[in-house]
Each structure stands twice: as C-alpha cells, then as structure tokens.
Amino acid sequence: MIEIDRERLWRDIETLAGFTRPDTPWTRRAFSPEYDTARRWLKAAFVEAGLAVELDAAANIIGRRAGSEPGLPPLVTGSHTDTVPAGGRFDGIAGVLASLAFARALEASGTTLRHPLEVIDFLSEEPSDFGVSSIGSRAFAGKLSAEQLAMTDPSGETLAAAIARVGGAPAALAEPLRRMGDTAAYVELHIEQGRVLERAALPIGVVDHIVGIRRLSLVVTGRADHAGATPMDARFDALAGAAKVITAVETLANAMNGKPHYVVATVGKISVSPNAANAVAGRVEMILDLRAGSNDVLTDFPELLMTRCDLGALGFEIAPISTAPVTDCAPEVMAAIAAAADRLGLGHRTLTSGAGHDAVNAAFTGPTGMIFIPCREGRSHVPEEWSTPEQLYDGARVLAETLLALDQSL
C-alpha cells in the first residue's frame, strides 16, 4: 500500500520555499546562490528517498529508482524549483515535492515498479535573466538552440557558461537528451494559476491542452496633426482607431472563449507616435498576445479581427511575430488521472492550461499529462500564492495513483 506522508510533504514545501532571497520573498532565481542551496537540499532529499541522483547535461536534477522489467523506458514526473522575482511558495516546487513524496512512499513500502521512475527538477523554467524560459526541459527535448546558449544575462555571462557553472555540459546540448519514446509517460503536478477549480470547488484538474501562444504586431496608421488646429472631421487619429482595435480584440476573444476552446487575448503593449498631449496620433504599434487551446483559433483570429475592425480611412495591418503551437495532453494519461481521482473519491474536471510548463517540452519524449490543484483566488507568481496542505495532499495522492496505474497499463 502506497501512503503519501501529508505532513512531510507540507514540511518539505515550507523548507524548500524557505530558500529565498531574504529581502524579497519568495525569490529563488535560477543560477542564484539560493537556487544552489535549495538544489543541494533537494539532492540530499532525493538520496534519502532511495533515488540515485545524477545531473544530466542540462543540469536537470534526476532522481532515479530502478524498475523490475529491464528495457522499459522510465515513468517521469517532476517540475521546477526556480521562481519569478517576488514569486510564490508553490509554483514549481509543488510538482517536484509531490513526486518526491511518491518516491519516498515507494521506498517506505518496498515497492518496485515495472518501469524505472525518474523524478526531475528541470533547470530554470521561469523566464530567466538570459531571456530564455524552460531551459532544462527545452534541452531535454533538444530544443535549446546554439543562439539561446549564447545569450547573456546582465552580468555578461552566457547561458552556456551558467549551465556549466551549475554542473551541466552545454557542449552536449546540440542533440536532444531524450527522444520520442524515451519516456513511458510524463506526469506533472502544478498549481492551476487560475480560478477554474476554486470556483467549481473541485480538488483536481485534468489538463487537456497547454495553450499555444501567438504574438502578433498590430499597427494602425493615420496622420499626425495639431490637436488644436485640426477639426474633428478632418482627422485620421490612429490612437482612436487603436482603441477600436483593442475593444474588438476583447469582444472577439470573449465571443470565442469556451466554444469549445479556451481563448484569451491581450493587448498589453502599445506605443503611440508622436505620443504628445497636443498631437493627434499618427501611428500606433501594439502587440497582441493570443493564447488558445486550439491551433485553428490561433490561425483564424487575425482575419476575424480584421473583418471586425472598421477603421475607415485609417490603415490597419496585422503581422505575425511568433507562434508556439498547442500542446495536447495524451488521452491515456488524462484518463489515468481522471480514474485515479475517481478511485480516491476526488472530484475533477478537464481544463486548459493558460500558462506554459515543462510538460510542453516533455511531450516531445512521450505521452504527457498534467494534474492541476487549486490555488487561492488563482493568484500565482506573487507572494500571496497559496494552496492548502489538503489540496497538495490530494494532488500528490492523485499523482501517485496515476503513476501506479500507468506503470501497469503501459
């Protein structure tokens, strides 16, 4: 019988969260002294749980427990232990420590799985000082480019040098560390970072998709003119046009969301020219951040937006900046998570992750799924981020049950 130690899990959360910059809780930036101390503590905890610890070439910490059937690929679980500046106490570490709790429970009960088990602390998941996020899991999947490895932080250190400094081997990262099929399944527990579960009063979320993200440049052009001397009927006011565009973005996203896909769209960056109090704006450049659980939505949104914006004589152009496609969770992993929650008598629903995760990259190595637990008011990446001991415990039990079931079925 596998028993997750609820008190120990909570104590681990408090301990690992406590490795923070004292002046700005809760801050544990990747490659910082606090991060280093935390990871040293984690490695010792892995060893104590009976895991053989190694660093891979991306300096991901891997704790491995042997399986009984030779030749089977590992079941992989984990998350990350870095935070954003002044972040929270649960993002990332909840997944790593729930995975550790499972490994500890296997050790305590003398259980050997058919598959090897790997608990991974992926290096630097949050946007790093190098301008790259999900560094460890990108490298895992062979998606960390030479250009990214050459990027520097404000001190001038390259990402490659930083990876080497924390024990990695950046020269080995030109090749994927794992390929499709190298992972029997990847399951990651994470706080939801939204309010869907809290509003529904459900302890467990089964993630169906991790949103794709498309960034688009929106440019409205008019004519810069004197704000006093130009009559209202003789203006080509680009900013007044941009206001219509922003409203149309919001209206369109509201209309598309939930039918059936998760859709959010944000104009969060705008630059106005000439940007003067006494000038009619001649040109406005904006960036649209579009996220959806469907690649079709990402593709179709710009054209729909264009048809909904009647800007008269103003110019309006939409141009793509970047696209990261939707990650689909594997149906067999989703089913295993839902069945595990059912067996434990825990309510659940499917939902789409609006944030990126290491799971996006792990999905390139094998069938992947995510378990979400509620977090208070959906607040995350802030010091107020909070999940209860009960919510963590429920999530950890579902993670354990899911991995046990997948060990039998895969």
Ligand SMILES: [Zn+2]
């Ligand atoms: Zn996270």
